[in-house]
Amino acid sequence: MSKGDMRISCFVMLVCLFPLSSRSGPPDKAPAPRIVYGTYLGGSDKDGAAAIAVDTFGNAYVVGHTPSPDFPITAGAFSTKTRVNNDDWTGFVGKISQRGEHLLYSSFIGGNFRSSANAIAVDSTGRAFVVGSTCSSDFPTTRSAVLQTAPGSNKVDACDGFVAWLNAAGSQLEYGTYLGGSREDAATAVALAPGGGVIYIGGYTFSRDFPITGTAAQPNLNGLSNGFLSAIDVRSGRLLYSTYIGGTGNDAVRGIAVAPDGTVYVSGNTDSPSWPNLRLSRVGALGATDGFVIRFDPTGKIKPCGVRIGGSGTEDLSGISIDGDGDIYIVGTTNSRNFPVKGASLGQLGGGFIVKISARQLAAQHAEVVWARRVGGHGDDALLSVSAGMPRSIFVVGQSASEDFPTTSGAIYGRLEASTEPTLMRLRTSDGRIQFATFVGGRHKPASWYNDYANGVFADANGDVYVAGGTLDDRLPVSAGAVQPRPKVVGQSEPFVFRMKFPVF
DSSP states (O other), X not given: OTTHHHHHHHHHTOOOOOOOSOSSSOOSSOOOOEEEEEEEOOOSSOOEEEEEXXXXXXXXXXXXXXXXXXXXXXXXXXXXXXXXXXXXXXXXXXXXXXXXXXXXXXXXXXXXXOXXXXXXXXXXXXXXXXXXXXXXXXOOOOTTOSOSSOSSTTSTTOOXXXXXXXXXXXXXXXXXXXXXXXXXXXXXXXXXXXXXXXXXXXXXXXXXXXXXXXXXXXXXXXXXXXXXXXXXXXXXXXXXXEEEXXXXXXXXXXXXXXOTTSOEXXXXXXXXXXXXXXXXXXXXXXXXXXXXXXXXXXTSSSOOEEEEEEOSSBEEEEEEEEOTTSOEEEEEEEOOTTOOOBSTTOOOOSSEEEEEEOHHHHHTTOOOEEEEEEEOOSSOEEEEEXXXXXXXXXXXXXXXXXXXXXOOTTOSBOSOOSSOEEEXXXXXXXXXXXXXXXXXXXXXXXXXXXXXXXXXXXXXXXXXXXXXXXXXXXXXXXXXTOXXXXXXXXXXXXXXXXXXXXXXX
């Protein structure tokens, strides 16, 4: 890295926290944060991060996929050798210490053919619950698995979802199962119930023989592909609940969030003109593809209800989170000129969108949007993940190719210097106003839409914010003593993780 020492000094000595001038509420522009650590995490080939989770001790867990045989794997990890060729990839899960100086463990997770780890959740003991997709016929399963053998992965062009969890040391596979049918399936979202006794998995399926339980809200595949929601008992590994979710076209679950009272919310995308099993309230126009949010009662006593959101074009809903009051936040991407913006003086420019939904109104089957705004500039923009874990603030990450992306004072990088760069923003929960916005990096000129992004964010009540993504760049906010201070190969896509400290209002 050219001028590396100078850059590291600049990153570590970013603007420190300022004292709050008022306790009446969060200001329009919040004081700038500081960086706690930043690190790369990758090998010499094209690797990608998919999601991030954080345990109660501040250790960060990141998942994704890698084709790199030299991906940083630790001794004693569950799987230390990849079994796929260098032109294909396998999943990985890594655990980074709270100060970013140690790779506590890193393990491959996959089989003899393509696998991707797509989402992760962590319980109070440090167990990592990972879901994804695999085309392997020998993905590692355990005795209590829902499906010990591949229902679709042993067929041409048919991959299955998987569910697995590792012990806190990353040395043992405590549970592993396929989750799918005879056609294409993938698990793309995961969340734990309060107390950690049940794991919820979401994704999509083309299979008419996907494992469904007798209490399913939708027992049959309605369209070409539908989303799904499944629940597995952590202690026994038994499938407690499983249902299709969707209409007569194509649908997919992209996110799951669980409220403190146990209510489950799933979000995703649909192009179905009708949903035979569920009435969705509508916000905005019916477009080519819209986002949806559905409320499920795990006890089955209350029927599912939901809302469909979008404009007359295409929406891609990619993330969901719940705040301390139980309200719901969703983020995604839109190309609709008439996307339903709501709220005084909120942005109407940009390809990213953020929507706040009243949980109380949704439960009453009213499509009540508290506020909705667009984010970005005149170029391409996308929002990929959201976290509402900090009081009165939400954090969103994504990517932007807009020179007029609305960065704020104190930004890590205040202007676009490559074709595409990862982004991080802080907004007020009350009205969606931007408090902090920054580009994360991207000076390397071959930066591209598919290689430079932030797609995982986790914020806690103490002001700690963790971000994961991927980049071709060599100027990320790397800290002294980082696990991996430089990319293995400059110009090759590489995962990154960094942690920031924000003031809490």
